[in-house]
Each structure stands twice: as C-alpha cells, then as structure tokens.
Amino acid sequence: MIDLDKELNPQQADAAKTTEGPVLILAGAGSGKTRTIVYRISHLIEDLRVDPWNILALTFTNKAAKEMKDRVGSMLPEGMKAPNISTFHSTCLRIMFSHADKLGYTSSFEIADAADQKAVMREVYKKLNIDTKLIPEKRAAREISEAKDSLKDPEKYAQDNFGDFSKKQFIDIYREYQAHLMHNNSMDFDDLIMNTVKLFKKYPDVLESYQEKFKYIMVDEYQDTNTAQFEFIRLLADKYKNLCVVGDDDQSIYKFRGADIRNILDFEEHYPTAKVVKLEENYRSTSNILAAANEVIANNSERKSKELWTKTPEGSKIRFRQLDTASGEAAFIADDIRKRVEEGAKLGDFAILIRTNIQSKEFEDAFRVRRMDYEIVKGLRFWDTKVIKDVSAYLLTVAGGSNDMRTNRIINLPKRGIGASSVDKVAAFAAENGLSLFDACCRVDEIPGVSGKALAGIKSFTEMILSIREESKSMKLSEVVKRIISDSGYDQYMLMESDSTEKYAEMKDYINKLKEALDSYEEETDEPDLIDFMRQNGVEGSTIDKVTDDSNTDRVMVMTMHNAKGLEFPNVYVSGMEQGIFPGFGSIMSDDPMAIEEERRLCYVALTRAEKTLTLTSSRQRMINGERRFYAISQFMKEIPDELLDMNVQPKKAEKKERVIPEARKIARAAFEEKPVAFSAGFKNAKAGAFSTSAPKPDYEVGDRVRHFKMGEGTVKSIVPGGRDYEVTVEFDSVGIKKMFAGFAKLKKI
DNA sequence: CTAGGATCATCAATT
DNA sequence: ATGATCCTAG
Secondary structure, X not given: OOOHXXXXXHHHHHHHHOOOOOEEEEEOOOOOHHHXXXXXXXXXXXXXXXXXXXXEEEEOOHHHHHHHHHHHHHHXXXXXXXXXXXXXXXXXXXXXXXXHHHHOOOOOOEEEOHHHHHHHHHHHHHHHOOOOOOOOHHHHHHHHHHHHHOOOOHHHHHHXXXXXXXXXHHHHHHHHHHHHXXXXXXXXXXXXXXXXXXXXXXXXXXXXXXXXXXXXXXXXXXXXXXHHHHHXXXXXXXXXXXXXXXXXXXXXXXXXXXXXXXXXXXXXXXXXXXXXXEEOEOOOXXXXXXXXXXXXXXXXXXXXXXXXXXXXXXXXXXXXXXXXXXXXXXXXXXXXXXXHHHOOOOHHHEEEEEOOHHHHHHHHHHHHHOOOOEEEOOOOOXXXXXXXXXXXXXXXXXXXXXXXXXXXXXXXXXXXXXXXHHHHHHHHHHHHHOOOHHHHHHOHHHOOOOOHHHHHXXXXXXXXXXXXXXXXXXXXXXXXXXXXXXXXXXXXXXXXXXXXXXXXXXXXXXXXXXXXXXXXXXXXXXXXXXXXXXHHHHHHOOOOOOOOOOOOOOOEEEEEHHHHOOOOEEEEEEEOOEOEOOOEHHHXXXXXXXXXXXXXXXXXXHHOOXXXXXXXXXXXXXXXXXXXXXXXXXXXXXXXXXXXXXXXXXXXXXXXXXXXXXXXXXXXXXXXXXXXXHHHHOHHHHHHHOOOOOOOOOOOOOOOEEEEOOOEXXXXXXXXXXXXXXEEEEXXXXXXXXXXXXXXXXXXXX
C-alpha cells in the first residue's frame, strides 16, 4: 500500500486518490504535477489492482511521455507490465495501424511530415493553377490544419464555408491536398487524430473495444488540447468517465497551433460531476519570483482562480537591466554568468530564455568569444534531418514503396540531370496509366518527350533502385543503407554539399546512427517492418536523440520560452523584455484582445522557470531584418511591483563600459581569445582567427601532387602569398583548375 | 537542365 | 542578416 498522505501534500493526495469519475487537476507551475500523476498511476495499479494495460496516459511531447514512463516504471515492481503512456499522435498512430483500411488507407500508410506537406501543397498549387503570391502556401496549410484540428474533413469544410467567397479557394485546395495524401497512402499529423475520431464515430464497436481497453484515462497539459484531441478523449472516456485531466490555464501558450483554452476553462461544464483539485503550493521558486509571476498573470481576464504560494524564503530581488544594444545585452548576461561561475556556480545552473530564435545569435557570439560552454536548444530532431530524410526516402523506395513523395525527393538527388519538366512528363504518364511515379520511371522508354540526359538519368536511377531492391532481400537494413549511399552517389553528394570536414563527418555520423537504429530494430523485432519502423519514428522521433558529440552537460542553456515550458533552472535570464519583442509586435497589433493575454501567459511561464534568481533584460535598440529599430521596455515590466525589483538605479558606469567597446575592438578581442591554431579547426574558426593569425607556408611547391578532401588529387600550378595566407592554384584531375587559400584548403602533399 | 544572381519574407513549434 | 525561392542566361 502506497502511503499517499506521506508522499504527497493534502491536495496532491486528494488528486491521486480520486480515481473514479471526471477529475480536473489544476496544477500551477512547480506544484508537483508529474509527481502527482505518477503516484496516481502507481496507486491505481498497486493498491486498486487496476491492470496496467487498462490505463492510458496522454501527453503532447515524447519527452513528457518518456519522463512519465521512466518515473512510473521506477515505482512499479519488477516485471510489472507498464501502463500505456504515450503522446496523442503515437496513440492514434497505433489505433490507425489496426484500422486504417476502414478509412480507405492500406495498413502500410505512411506519415507525411512537414516537408512532405509542403511538397504536396506545391503539387496542389500547380494542379489548381493557384498563384502562391495570392495565397501563400503557409496560409493554406494553416487553414487546412485548423480545419483538421476542428474535425472538419474537406466535405464538412466545404459545407460550413459554402458561399463564403474568401474561403472558396481553400475548399479546393483542401480537397486536392487531401486527395494527394490519399493517393500517396499518407496521413499527416493532424490526420492521425482526425481519422481516429472519424473511426470511432463510424465504428461504434471499434470505439467500444478501446473504451474497454482504456478504462482509466489521464491527460497531461490539458490546456493545450485542440478540438480534435478533446473529442478523441471525450469519446474514449464516454463509457467509464474515468477521465483525469491535468493542466494549468495560465500556461496555455499554444493557441497558434490550435490549442483551445476553453477546453480547460469549461471542463466543469463538459463534465458537471467533475471534481476539481487545485495544486497551488509551489516547490520550485523563491517567493519573490512567485510573487512577480502572480502579479503579472493577475492582469489576465479569463482564468480559473488560482494563486501559487510557497514556504520557501523570499530570495533575492528580481533584477532588471536595460542595455543599449542586443550584443550589449548578451555581453551583460554572459559576463554576469561568468562572474557568478567564478564565485562557484555551475554553467549548467543558468538558462537564458528568449522570445524568438533570432535572438539566439547574439548569445552564440557572446559565449563563443568568452569560451564558455553553451547550448542553443533547437527543435531539430534526428528524423527531421535532411540526410536522414533523404536516406529514408531511398530506403522506402527500395523497399518497394509506391509513395510518390519519396520518389520525388530522391529522383534527382544527387543530380542525375532529371529536371522538373521531365519529372512532370513522367508524372503525367503515371497519372494516365494509374502507376506510381517510380513504376512510371521504370517504363520511361514509353514516355514521349523524355530524352537525353533526363532519359539516361531516370534509367540509371531505376536500375540502381531495382538492383539494390533485388539484393536487399538477403541483406540487413543497415547494409542496404550502405549500398544506397555508395551506389546512388549520395556519399559523393554529401562530400560536395558539406563545406567543411566537420559538416561531412556530422552527416556520416547521422547515417551511422541510422544504421545502428536499424540494426537494433531488426534484432529486437521478430518481424521487422521497415514502413512501420519509419512511421513510428516519424511520430515518436525518440529512438535516437539529436546527435550531440558533447557529453559535457555543464553548459548554459539558451532556448525559447516555449521550449522552456516544463523545465526549471536555478538561475534564469529572460532576454528581450521589450515592447514589440515580448509582447511580440503581432500580439500588440492584433485586434484580438486575447492575443496579449497569451503573451502574458508566456511571460508567466518564463518567470516561473526560475528557482533561485531571475534576471530580466532589455535592449534599447535591436537590428531586426537588417535595420536598426528602437524599443521601449516591455509592458510586462510595469506589471511587476517595484518592491520586487532591483532596477540597478545608479551605475550608468558599468553599462557604459559595455556600450563603448567599439565593434572593431570587440572583434580584435574575439580574435585574440580564439586559439592561435585556428586553421586546424575548420572554416568557421579560421575566419574569426584570420585577424590575428597568418598561415604557415605550405609544405608543397609548384608542381607537387596534392590531395584535397573534397576534390581529390591534383597538381599545384602556383603559390601566391596573399595578405594573410597563400593563394594556391591547383589543377585537379577530376574538377579542373581551382584557386584556394592554403589555410582553408588543407591540401596534403602526396 | 543547371548555376547562381535577384528577390522575397521574416514569431512561437510538437507531432 | 539570412535563408529560401524565383528567374534568367548559358
């Protein structure tokens, strides 16, 4: 028996014990939300003897799912089967896997990711002859995504917007877009949810089987749900009504991707018998930080009444500094962190939160110059990498996939002299004869108008694929990858594309990671299914983490506020506290008064990330889109009471010092701090180091044979001393005469 | 068909 | 400032 009263505070325990019927847990920032959910699940399984497979916990991100899975796993006894804890999309993917045929797909359907969607949209525009300047593709994609999020398929959308002139074209675009996806047997991310709801509505018996399977349902970050997700949950929980949703209306920051805050605000209306539990004790931040966050969010009109409190001490005041320039702002923060690290803090205890990604550049420079370890947290996932997507497209094509999106991606990659017009001709032939693009390529001889380079290119392309396909039957998937990148010339292509050895090594690294993933998949799985593997990874993307060669985690984190949601750091800097940056220009100008409230919630999220200290900074001017602009201090600063703030009243001095460093001196200092042996570290560093370093005389002479990492072997024609480096002219055997700087080219004498 | 110069658009971002 | 996309000459 788990002693919930001992492990949890009274509200948390109440939430964990209420297992039957609808429950809304309003969990403020840092109130032990995950802990509560984890205990609730363990309580269900261990004390109430609910079978783990009858429990479904839904999250938005794979990261959240993984964390919850790990924490639940460590609490359950050895060998106990784990409950279903996964994302909405992953759950729906699994459901679709079993029932796709009922909706007109085959079970080998694929997932269309953002890049695929874009490609499809281009096709649609071409077919409907729509000018991308009249309706930006992004606008149409958004409209479609919104339609799907609110469960409108093309027919429903057409009905609802009948006679609305402004929507007329979207109706056509949506219909055509969906037809293209269907033709490629593909679902986009929004389809996964919409189709599952469709399935449930169309097949009550299927729905019931899942209602029986998932008797207890939990939803994390409920404030982020959209209409489709709401309906998905509603249907699943309709039989037993054991639905526990956890969220915080004050942390709803994803309206721009369809989240409907009404779902959480109106939960008690949707479920009149719902029990509401509020978790308001905060275990994360000092009371000063909490007070500031509370004061800011209090300016919002529509919220559930909730106020965080804490037993922790006041802590230091919240610092605010206004600097003159964005680089000055970054310099101030970097210097401040360096100072505090010298006083004993760890780099890893610091995070810098930014509103937009462009702000990250200044910090990148500031930390690089100071040789401080940092990480700019980007959204890029392994499976979204170009290299991986390219190779995956090859793999799926070799596997016999009839997905035109995949074929399209690789047909002329690397370049085989197959241009758009040739592809169009093949595509037309394919359409006429009901073939896939690849099958049409195989019959290219019958296609009129395709000749010369294009014809040869298509022939060698299909021959290559078919021959690998033939041999692949007796190969491991990782060996197929190897064959693909050598036979297709992709290896050579990577070499040409990469402008540094590091970049090339990184690409190879990605491919090796892919091979490893394929190997372990084949080992672990009885009946390996490449399509299922790819599909799974397209949605979950978690099998392989982003390739980071640095195992040292003690570094300053720089990330957007959106990215920081759910995380916490001892010391937080919020950069860009300016009217027009944060709140953003768009929300100030918006005619929707709720827009500024969303920004304010984002501010609330940002402030509540901090445990011990919080520093807010702004810049008087900023270079935006290449022009200098001036900014006033953010309105959110005024919403924090003065008595909580340390405004640094006097020292204009310290600030001035940062201001007067002329650009030139800063660069000089940067160069000075750069390693003297800059040329060994690749192009990027070489550029910065060039200010203070001159290259040594090359160890080859005119007439010598040399090797270049990219262009192969050649003969040195001339060596001319330049300003700070030697300009070498080489006649390469393969690519002819090239001029290059000795320091950059890294030529090896043979 | 391709390369590379001209032009354009520019918030946040998971799955 | 920057990266993606369009356009045009060869």
